[in-house]
Amino acid sequence: MMRIHRLRIVTILLFVAAAVGLAALAPQNASAAWWKFGKSDDLPDISDLKFNQVNVNDVEDHLTLGKDDLDQGRVVLRGRATLDQGKVGKVEVSLDGGKTWKKALLGDRGIFSFEFTPVLERPYAFVVRALSTTGKSSDVEDHTFDFTVSSRTNTEAVKAAFFEMIRLYCAENSMGFMNGVSPNFDGNLSALADAVQNDFRAFDNIRIQAFITRIVEFDNNFDVYFTFNRQVMSTRTGQLLKDQLASTCEFTRQGEGYQLYSLSHPLIFGLSDPENVASSGFVTEESVGRSAIVVTKDGQAKEEVLGQTAGQGDSTVQEGSASLVSQGFNNAEGFVFEDDTVVNCQDSPDFCMEFHMLFIPQASGNAIQDLGTRNLDDVREVPETGYSQGLQGETRVGHVYAFRLGNGHYAILSFSELGTEIDPVNQVFRSRFRYKYQTEAGKRTF
């Protein structure tokens, strides 16, 4: 397989050629007075501008309305013209960039309206201006933009935007992806950009198949409820990871289409920094307890069962849960914190479970101590001393156990289930626990 070096060169050349070409095509009468700005205080001002129910106050260059934005095929423009000193005489609207003007209906307190029936997919150059009784005009540049009424509905446009984001993410096109994110993104926009980059470092060959179950409009934003099948390949281990989850995200109207406005847990994008990317701290109800692909703080992709709390936590703490099974002394499972993996007790785990008892392999150099009945999340720091090679007493549900590992790292865990007999015939026992592992050697905080 060959890298397409020439493709890159061709792209750059095309880009430069296009820029130079456009500059050369420029007419000679370009405005030179770029530095002039400001306006007089006695000019009329236009505010509260709406096309039907769509707020168009902040439209920059272009607005695309969905056909369902029309009210019986019509656009009713509503707004307010005000003037501090004097009186607004009339409000005019142009749909051809100011070549022709039509008078809007002006009511009390400067409230005006104008109604017209646009043709689908036809571009209009919209301008609105208010004129004082002395003939002074509002700044038309504040409310000049092109607009089109699409033959698609808003729901269809949101759907298209959603699937385009998935396409760009699967193509690992992080910058193209970020172009589809609203500048007003409800989470942390910078964190999302970093998280997407880090996602692509943690895994490749991304496949996402999403099914939209519902699109709900609220206040001109659209909540998309969806389920998705996802498959990625961990760049570190080469392991194929899969999950099937439900989540929601939100799109907002932005110029020519819709842009991503917020994301919820479990995340479909930006898995590397869930705390800063997701707007809500809670996992979408339907996905609680499901296994999901996550990226650990040290950049490793893996599968993890979703809880409900997405707390802030320490950025160097790796969290997880696991289930260990034992069948007799020679067929028991243990756990390696660093790799978040369950291994056979013969393969040098950090600790081992036999029936309902916790053992530490002597060769590991690990040590443990019982911190008593605690909530795992309440343990912010573990002691520096007081560890021993084995537990001084029974292993108990509800207790938090602190580990000082041979590699200089610390970990804590708590069991929710200990030695449950799941197969009486073959004498198989199961234990389940949740843990936290400090990825920074020597650091005792969690």
Place this chain on the structure above:
Amino acid sequence: MKQLKKTVLGAFLAVLCAFGWATGPALAQDPADAMEPSEIPEAAQMQQPDRMGQPAGEQPAYEVHMANRTDIFWYGVTGPGQASSFYEPGWHILQENDFRAANLKDGWDSLFNLNVRTTDTDQFDPERFSIQRADWRVKKNNVTGYLGDYFANLSQYTMSQGIKGAAFKMQFQDADNYLTANYGSFDGQWSYLLRETDDEPMDRYGGGMRYQFAREGWRLGANLATVQDRRGDSNRAFEDVYDQWVGAFDWEYRSGPVVMNGEHAYAETEKDSVNAPRDNMYGTANRVGLRARLGVVTANARWERVEPWFVSVAGGATPDRTRSYVKLDTRVNRTFKLYGMFDYNANNIEDDGPVTTRNTTGELGTRFSRLFGRQSLNGTLALRRKWTDTSDDSRDMTSDRIKVSLSDRLWKTVRLKGQFEAILDDHAFDDQSPDDYFYDLEISSRHFLADRAWELSPSFQVGIQERENLTTGGDDVSEMVRAEMAAAYRRLLRMGLNVERNSNFFDQHTGIDSTRDRQNLYCESTPEWLKGGRLRVEVANNDYMFRDPTLGFNEKIVQFSVHFDLDKKDTKEGA
């Protein structure tokens, strides 16, 4: 805690009563047609008398609608790495049906929606037959009742959640003065509610109420929400169990070009972990926003502070976070706009955690339109600096970004769009300085033939992204080339061919190089006899190639779709 709860509840009820007294008698009006008080244009009312509420005694028209969407797929997967394919080989079906009935009973404005899905594969749904949506809305005068699927939206901090339950909304003078309440299950699937399934999460119930009072230029909202998980649920594994209530006031003030809004919330939460004593958490969350046009400057500002133990199960708030955001825009002239943005956020706001992470972003940019007098020549030039650091000095990152984009239309039919972006000196990990570059070029055009009967839309896009490899210092490169030719005949027939290549190459084999080639051909028809429905056939070929050839595989996809609607409406005059 209980005393505090009573106090806040009392305050909430007092405000409700005060608002109720202030609003006076209820008036019957159509909520769909009313607007915010500051934006009620009398002139518009004059123009649209037929839209300002349904005259008393007029009977709404009935309507029955059924939509059918049948998609039949065939997947063929071959190659040594076929186990990695996403698809389950063979024939599969996805059948979805919508049923909508409106105003079936005389004198009642009602709407019933039902959506059911049938499939034979887990790929589309773990359930073979499932109800995706079922809801019923009934409206009489100024009261609307809801049953079934309902999007419960009170305020940001209290509730923004899809539920299966019941709700009502009582409207007063207009759509901005109302009382609403809801309660239901948070189950995502009807099968979770109707019967126990293997993959069902723990049961969670919740609801709330909101009273909104608005007058010209301002509005106030009072919200109360409560959410409970079912303790002892057999589906519970390691999940924490929550029992909480959240109270919040939100407000908005408008005065000409100045709009301010905010929300102030308090939450009390009992958290019951699997193996730990019950934990009581209290916290507040506050947000304030401002949008104003002050002379030639438009300002957008937001500030938010959420305490570490403020938890909102049904609303949206990230605990232990403070954020300040300001953006200023100004128009220099007809061509140029300038903007500046500052964004700061940090966690560990009460300094009780081990590490505080701070993110600061500053951006300056210009947007230009109609450059050099060319109507369609638009673009952006933006410079951004971002700092991330931690209180324990474990991270200290600075990155700069430059972004340039340019678009124009040539000969009226050809649209050209180019973009370049570079992220430089990104000290993300250790002392390495990875630089990322992105180039994208898109050319598309639109042509009409045979007296506009045919429309042809060819497009071509090429994009390259270079990410510096943090391990090796070399570049990981992603390349994308896509060409498409779409044709449409009088909105009756659409067809297209799409050819695409996506490649990822990793420096020094730290990742698994891959290339995906995709060809896709589709034809879609909307014959008149289907009355708005459509038929679609799509054929696709996906080739996945890896550096290690034993991972490669090929997918062939054939899809047939039939979508059609059936309607029956009352056709009587005035309905």
